Amino acid sequence: MHSFIPPERFFPYLTWTEIQDMPHKENVVIIQPVGAIEQHGPHLPLIVDAAIGVGVLGKALTKLDANIPAYALPTLYYGKSNEHWHFPGTITLSSETLTATIMEVGESLYRAGFRKLVLMNSHGGQPQIMQMAARDLHVQYDDFLVFPLFTWRAPNITKELLTPKEAKLGMHAGDAETSIMLAILPEQVKLEKAVAEYPPEQPDSTLISWEGQLPVSWTTKDISKSGVIGDPTTATKEKGDRILESVSDGWVQVIKDIYAFRLPESLS
Structure with missing residues (x-):
């Protein structure tokens, strides 16, 4: 049930007594992967965002220094995906439901004594929800540090491996996502069905973009x-392996930095 997560880093495998007796819980890093179940073209499965999140996190936790306490929660597979709901198979929560879920997960962890929560979001349609929920949790509990992070924002080399057009216009089910899925779940990728499709380009005279x-x-x-x-037809497993290694390396550093992070002394 831990999927790509190392079993010793999988929060639900702990007992309540182990959590009760855990030392220095205020610095233990708890990571909540947040994905989506939504269409990703004719060549990729609905699980892409969730799979990428847990695949990257599992790789990062495997590399992480064993002396840094960090645990992964079960992935939140459903997200706010109503921009894709015209395509069959997409399952979406409302922003209110997703926000409430994150808030209640956070409140549960706070009651258990934890003070550092990472919202590791892999779906581009919901960063704002992560940010608002994180702020509200911190307002509610001023010693609760909540980090609303996007999986792909950790330092990585992905854009170096893409064409300039793909780096600029590729947003969904393109080269990067298809390549990393070839590294994570290759048997679920139907590359022979991949098609390239870019959004209509805006005139140079406009400031508005997609x-x-x-x-x-x-x-x-x-x-x-x-x-x-985007263009998934140029995706390769070799490229995906490099992306997975790079993004997971970035997340090793992110987790280290969060473990070391402290709020400044109160200014009041």
């Missing part, structure tokens, strides 16, 4: 017939 500093809200059907936003 993603970035000044975005417009969109649903996938507005900009893609296949559900793909």
